[in-house]
Amino acid sequence: MTTAVQALRQLVEAAGEGNLDGFFAAHGVELMTAFGSTIVEAATANDLDLAVAIREEADLYSLIADLVEMLRFDRNDVVDLETADVVLAAEALGSVFRSSSPIPAYTLGARWRPSPNGWKPPTCAGSTSSSSHRDPPSA
Numbered sequence: 001m002t003t004a005v006q007a008l009r010q011l012v013e014a015a016g017e018g019n020l021d022g023f024f025a026a027h028g029v030e031l032m033t034a035f036g037s038t039i040v041e042a043a044t045a046n047d048l049d050l051a052v053a054i055r056e057e058a059d060l061y062s063l064i065a066d067l068v069e070m071l072r073f074d075r076n077d078v079v080d081l082e083t084a085d086v087v088l089a090a091e092a093l094g095s096v097f098r099s100s101s102p103i104p105a106y107t108l109g110a111r112w113r114p115s116p117n118g119w120k121p122p123t124c125a126g127s128t129s130s131s132s133h134r135d136p137p138s139a
Helices: 004-017 020-027 058-072 086-092
Strands: 029-035 050-055 077-079 107-110 113-115 118-122
Touching: 004 029, 004 050, 004 058, 020 029, 020 058, 029 086, 050 058, 050 113, 077 086, 107 118
Parallel strands: 050 077
Antiparallel strands: 029 050, 029 107, 113 118
C-alpha cells in the first residue's frame, strides 16, 4: 500500500521529469500544489492534501479518480481553488505567492501567467464572457 509521502514523492518526481504535462492537459489543470500534513509533518501524514485550479469545463471528479489510479493511493484530499474558502486557499497557496510562508506548499505544476487584468489561467485571460475565474480583490 502506498503512503501519503510516497504518493507525494511520485507526484514530485513526475512533475520534475515533465511527466505530468499530459495528465494536466487531459484534466484541465492550470495549477496543482501540495500542502498540509504531508509537507509539514511527513512522519505522521495519512493523507495527501492537494489544491488545484482547473479550467471551467474540466471534471474534478475524473481528475480525482485518475489521481487515485495513478498514485495507487486513495486518501487524496483535493481542494478546488475556485470554490475553496479564502483561508483554505491561502493555506494551499502559501508558498506559491510568498517564499517565506509559515505553512509550506509545494507547487507541482503551474501554467498561470499574469495578464493585463490580473492573475488568470491562460484560457481565461482577456475573456469577456462570464467566466467563473475571478481576479483577486485589489488592495
